[in-house]
Amino acid sequence: MIGVGKTKQYANVLDRPISKGKQEVSLSAFAFLFSELVQYNQTQVDNIAELERRLEDAGYAVGARVLELLCHREKGNRRETRLLGILSFVHSTVWKVLFGKVADSLEKGTEHEDEYMISEKELLVNRFISVPKDMGTFNCGAFVAGIVRGVLDGAGFPAVVTAHFVPVDGQQRPRTTILIKFAEEVLVREARLG
Amino acid sequence: MAPPPRSGDAIFANVDRVNAELFTLTYGAIVRQLLTDLEEVDEVNKQLDQMGYNIGIRLIDEFLAKSNISTCVDFKETAEVIAKVGFKMFLGVTASVSNWDPEGTTCSIILEDNPLVDFVELPDTCQGLYYCNILSGVVRGALEMVSMKTEITWVRDMLRGDDAFELRLKLLKQVPEEYPYKDDE
Numbered sequence: 266m267i268g269v270g271k272t273k274q275y276a277n278v279l280d281r282p283i284s285k286g287k288q289e290v291s292l293s294a295f296a297f298l299f300s301e302l303v304q305y306n307q308t309q310v311d312n313i314a315e316l317e318r319r320l321e322d323a324g325y326a327v328g329a330r331v332l333e334l335l336c337h338r339e340k341g342n343r344r345e346t347r348l349l350g351i352l353s354f355v356h357s358t359v360w361k362v363l364f365g366k367v368a369d370s371l372e373k374g375t376e377h378e379d380e381y382m383i384s385e386k387e388l389l390v391n392r393f394i395s396v397p398k399d400m401g402t403f404n405c406g407a408f409v410a411g412i413v414r415g416v417l418d419g420a421g422f423p424a425v426v427t428a429h430f431v432p433v434d435g436q437q438r439p440r441t442t443i444l445i446k447f448a449e450e451v452l453v454r455e456a457r458l459g
Numbered sequence: 460m461a462p463p464p465r466s467g468d469a470i471f472a473n474v475d476r477v478n479a480e481l482f483t484l485t486y487g488a489i490v491r492q493l494l495t496d497l498e499e500v501d502e503v504n505k506q507l508d509q510m511g512y513n514i515g516i517r518l519i520d521e522f523l524a525k526s527n528i529s530t531c532v533d534f535k536e537t538a539e540v541i542a543k544v545g546f547k548m549f550l551g552v553t554a555s556v557s558n559w560d561p562e563g564t565t566c567s568i569i570l571e572d573n574p575l576v577d578f579v580e581l582p583d584t585c586q587g588l589y590y591c592n593i594l595s596g597v598v599r600g601a602l603e604m605v606s607m608k609t610e611i612t613w614v615r616d617m618l619r620g621d622d623a624f625e626l627r628l629k630l631l632k633q634v635p636e637e638y639p640y641k642d643d644e
Contacts, residue, residue: 277580278578278579278580284480284577286478286479286480288478288479288480288551288574289476289478289479289551290476290477290479290482290549290550290551290574291471291474291475291476291477291548291549291550291551292474292475292476292477293474293475293518293521293549294482294549294550295477295481295482297514297517297518298482298485298489298514298593299485300514301489301510301513301514302485302488302489302492304513305489305492305493305506305510306492319492322492323485323489323492324488326484326488326491327481327484327485327487327488330484330487330578331480331484334480334578362478362480363478363480363481364477364478364481365477365478389477
């Protein structure tokens with residue numbers, strides 16, 4: 266946290282010491298804000314796909330900044346260059362900072378070589394959300410998918426990232442799976458690196 | 460007997476919390492989206508205020524439920540409660556109240572620490588932007604739900620080079636509470 270007295274000395278945001286990331290706000294403050302983000306974007310679109318794309322765009326902007334911040338603060342200005350490295354960075358480091366916990370699971374897709382999944386039983390952004398029936402498969406997790414895409418893209422791992430509800434046996438609420446499909450060039454490079 | 464009012468610190472310690480950076484960056488993403496969509500800075504200010512208002516009218520319920528605060532005797536107490544309990548319980552920061560006018564209807568809420576603005580710098584093209592306008596909307600919306608019509612403006616803004624954030628609160632009128640039922644019904 267930046268001290269009150271100190272703030273005045275620095276004219277430029279970059280001159281200030283970087284925050285340690287320990288500050289918190291109430292979950293409801295975030296939930297209220299997120300709900301406004303969704304509601305505002307609902308007024309800007311005609312269909313669900315468009316709404317998800319806009320939420321993803323908003324998330325992308327967050328992800329790009331999170332990558333920069335965390336590489337600097339948590340990784341001593343280094344960033345992962347290998348596929349598994351960056352995936353575990355997202356699953357562990359990014360998740361821990363943003364959501365206070367490591368993601369529930371990180372798996373490789375069984376059908377396609379280029380697909381990976383990060384799953385979360387109760388994704389923070391979906392915690393207070395119930396999707397009306399007429400909105401079909403809409404998933405607010407698109408915002409988190411955007412964050413993941415922002416981090417990956419910024420690190421040089423372009424991918425298509427989408428959020429899906431997956432029903433779980435014996436559970437009333439479905440879990441959210443973030444599906445990451447890497448661009449071909451990423452796999453080609455990865456194969457070359459051996 | 461009603462339970463005693465709780466302090467902002469006590470409530471904040473007991474609620475679920477999230478990393479402020481997620482909150483800050485998400486808010487930044489919202490502001491950026493608005494700037495892209497609406498183009499005019501004035502329109503963005505308006506939309507942020509509207510979003511805040513929408514939040515305020517819902518947030519007041521949670522505030523009253525968790526704080527055990529009953530009716531404030533006057534506007535002075537109201538302002539203190541917003542600064543000490545309201546800001547603390549939602550944003551984890553405390554604000555102070557000062558600059559009262561003699562009538563006790565106008566005052567300033569001063570915020571030195573503001574989680575909305577970490578990492579933020581206003582570019583030259585956005586100089587007219589009230590980046591934190593959502594906050595004034597929240598306070599206005601919340602107060603309206605407890606029968607107080609207010610007008611809220613930014614007097615100082617650290618993003619514009621001031622030494623603190625200062626919200627000027629003016630009580631326009633107190634609407635008497637109307638019950639949806641009559642005693643004899």
